[in-house]
Amino acid sequence: MQPVRGMKDWSGDEAWKREYVLERIKDVFQSYGYEPLETPAVEYFETLAAKGGGGEEIKEEIYYFKDKADRELGLRFDLTVPTARFVASNPTMPKPYKRYAIGKVWRYDRPQAGRYREFTQADIDIFGSPSIWADLEILEIAITVMRKLGFPEFKIRVNNRKILEAMVLASGIPEDKVIDAFRAIDKLDKIGWDGITKELQAKGVPNYEKLVSIIRENNLEKIRGELEKFDVGRAGLEEIDGLMKLVREAGLEKWVELDLTLVRGLEYYTGNVFEIKAGGQWSCGGGGRYDKLVEIYGGRPTPAIGISFGVERVIQLMEDSGLFPENYKPTVMYIAPIQAEKEAWKIRQKLIEMGIACDIDLMERKLNKQFDYAKSKGYRWFLIIGKKDLEENKINLKDLETGEEWKIGLVNLEEIRQILENSR
Amino acid sequence: MQPVRGMKDWSGDEAWKREYVLERIKDVFQSYGYEPLETPAVEYFETLAAKGGGGEEIKEEIYYFKDKADRELGLRFDLTVPTARFVASNPTMPKPYKRYAIGKVWRYDRPQAGRYREFTQADIDIFGSPSIWADLEILEIAITVMRKLGFPEFKIRVNNRKILEAMVLASGIPEDKVIDAFRAIDKLDKIGWDGITKELQAKGVPNYEKLVSIIRENNLEKIRGELEKFDVGRAGLEEIDGLMKLVREAGLEKWVELDLTLVRGLEYYTGNVFEIKAGGQWSCGGGGRYDKLVEIYGGRPTPAIGISFGVERVIQLMEDSGLFPENYKPTVMYIAPIQAEKEAWKIRQKLIEMGIACDIDLMERKLNKQFDYAKSKGYRWFLIIGKKDLEENKINLKDLETGEEWKIGLVNLEEIRQILENSR
Secondary structure (H helix, E strand, C coil): CCCCCCCCCECHHHHHHHHHHHHHHHHHHHHCCCEECECCCEEEHHHHHHCCCCCCHHHHHCCEEECCCCCEEEECCCCHHHHHHHHHCCCCCCCCEEEEEEEEEECCCCCECCECCEEEEEEEEEECCCCHHHHHHHHHHHHHHHHHCCCCCCEEEEEEHHHHHHHHHHCCCCHHHHHHHHHHHCCHHHHHHHHHHHHHHHCCCCCHHHHHHHHHHCCHHHHHHHHCCCHHHHHHHHHHHHHHHHHHHCCCHHHEEECCCCCCCCCCCCCEEEEEECCCCCEEEEEEECCCHHHHCCCCCCCEEEEEEEHHHHHHHHHHCCCCCCCCCCCEEEEEEECCHHHHHHHHHHHHHCCCEEEECCCCCCHHHHHHHHHHCCCCEEEEEEHHHHHCCEEEEEECCCCCEEEEEHHHCHHHHHHHHHCC | CCCCCCCCCECHHHHHHHHHHHHHHHHHHHHCCCEECECCCEEEHHHHHHCCCCCCHHHHHCCEEECCCCCEEEECCCCHHHHHHHHHHCCCCCCCEEEEEEEEEECCCCCECCECCEEEEEEEEEECCCCHHHHHHHHHHHHHHHHHCCCCCCEEEEEEHHHHHHHHHHCCCCHHHHHHHHHHHCCHHHHHHHHHHHHHHHCCCCCHHHHHHHHHHCCHHHHHHHHCCCHHHHHHHHHHHHHHHHHHHCCCHHHEEECCCCCCCCCCCCCEEEEEECCCCCEEEEEEECCCHHHHCCCCCCCEEEEEEEHHHHHHHHHHCCCCCCCCCCCEEEEEEECCHHHHHHHHHHHHHCCCEEEECCCCCCHHHHHHHHHHCCCCEEEEEEHHHHHCCEEEEEECCCCCEEEEEHHHCHHHHHHHHHCC
16 A cells, blocks of 8 residues: 555655754754744634635645534645634734744645655744844744755845835736736746746736836846835835845845745735745745734734745755765664673663664574664664673674774773764 | 634643653654654545454544545544555565654544644554564663653553453453453443443353453463463463563563553554553553554565554643653743844854854844843843943843843853853
8 A cells, every 4th residue: 555646655764864854944943042833734624715815716725624523624735824823813922923833734736756745844933023133034044044954055035025016016017917917927937938928918917028027137226216106116125125234234145135036926925025946946945924914814913924944845955966964864873682682682771871872683683684684774883792792791893884893891881982973 | 713623733831842752752762773754644544444454434533535536535543554554565674674753643533631633643663573572672662761751650551462362261251252352341441340341241241250350350370370271371471471571681670560451452452562651540652562464554474563652641741740841941042132233143143053042132122122022931041232232342141030140252152151051
């Protein structure tokens, strides 16, 4: 029997790599004072649908079902919606509320290479701060995560929803066509400039040529004057100029890049938007400011901003660029008892207590079979605890990589840790 | 809007306690050489049903649904079934395959206090070893987890399925009533001895009085002779005697207790079974040997044994007994900039780089509001980075718990770490 179509078992080295990445991401999130939030995998359909205006369309894109009491439910498709629900229903929490969430989400997409119907997001979000400092913090954390994971080159692309709107208006496109225009531009990576032009034509968006030429030029300074003619343009400029100034002061400009082509979907964003690019065709994360979402869930007006890492994509990019260090998984020592099981298990308890992870024979196998097993598991350290050696209070450590051997005194187990550490 | 009925958001201190417990459990699992396995939350219904013989009954107890292609699916109700599926479909992995899995599972139970429809299990299992050493390892790990979590008193109750069967047969109950007898005894905690007697009567189990009296006496030595008359009895005695001998040799007997009343459900167990008790009415985990399950999933004959912690119950028991240490969540320092935002953010970057978690003003608030926020978050350390102090290359650290203050030289940020460490 197989895993469900579009989903995947993560085992062995793949699972260790996930562990490595998730632990590092979590460390960074915690180091910036974020606290964990775990919400259920299952939400009421009403909650899931509210984000998109409450319509039924979303049913096609999610795992939707009814429970035995005929409640309409669905598996969450992101971590932002459940969090907005949580914040809305807990209005008295001290603000800002800064939480991280790392968890599985589910989408009923067409399965394709490297895209799964169950995947993992790692999010940070700040609720309650309208300040540009919150925008800076989100960017700084995203940059710190990418650096800690060892990405030598990456960019956070930044744009602003209000500037996008002002560009559309400045092109002479009427307000009721703004969404159509956004939707077309958002597909740039998939359909290219010709595709965008065709889609804008097809949707009957007037003056699309000007919009395409503005965005294609991708030069904020050149259109600044035109954007300033609109309220929404001035507001957007203040937000993006403010953020870029703080980015420079914080010494982060190397990793941040203004990009007027960036839309980030037709979601709930209201201000600055972000996308993380590190080579490859895909972004490995993104986010932005969404000051209206908590209200949709019945909460008080609550400014909000966040960013989400697509964990499988991060791992794929790290894999492609060879960014996993040799020790991405813990060192495990293998213990082979020879007619000295009782003593071997006691010594193992001590070694584990000392912080040395140890596997041991569980199959009552001959020594050569145990060597084979240790090699198949990629273990480097092989400790033989044999009856004869024990008579001299000794045990025998082998480095399977170099072939080196040591006789270790039983009173001196600390020596083992030193050998392991010196060999890293 | 609320979480789905029977499910729960974990936030704030509750979420930190989960984090504390899960990290410790994971550390122990890894220290014994177990590797992670993550399987999808969603499985084919066929996979979920196979464990119980493939029947439809299970639909009432799980979240069952169809996807848009009419595939029958369900949310996993434990972590053992998906793992057995995985092991069955990956027959060439080196054996023993030792994996841990920590994840959510879902059951459509009647919601009650402290029981949720979404809850977390933390499992270890060994596939491929028929040896009693595997049984010992599972017990030793369970004991190590409980000790690491600080439980001063707990017991792993141990019984054996073959001995249970032999007791039933020795009572003169025919083989076709063995399951009915197990089912009744399994309810001891819920319905007591009178309830068991009534149920056995109602099911028409002959000679039930003798069975009840044997089990009630709970004395293996007294019935050893009778059990030895049956093949299954001799086999069970060999397993349990073998395990108890190893338990004594490993110095673990203090935490292990033979208990003939233990059944552990009508599941797939075939040999020794375990249950973890640490005060309170509930067990907080259990497991045992299940040598036939991988075959049910189409795999090669693969002996298997494991144990599962019910994470919410473990946390509840720790809470009830006050086992969480003061520092169950990370220390976070709060930074209040006074007309020195740029400098404050740079200093914060350095402190985070040094391993000191830091929150900072994101609201452009006055100092007294920042104090209030820091207190509401339970932060102990409050670092004021002010324009005037900076002119003398100083910053000002306050201990909100003792009222103590320090002027720290900017060249000497390491002093901050020392102050924090000395105050623990």
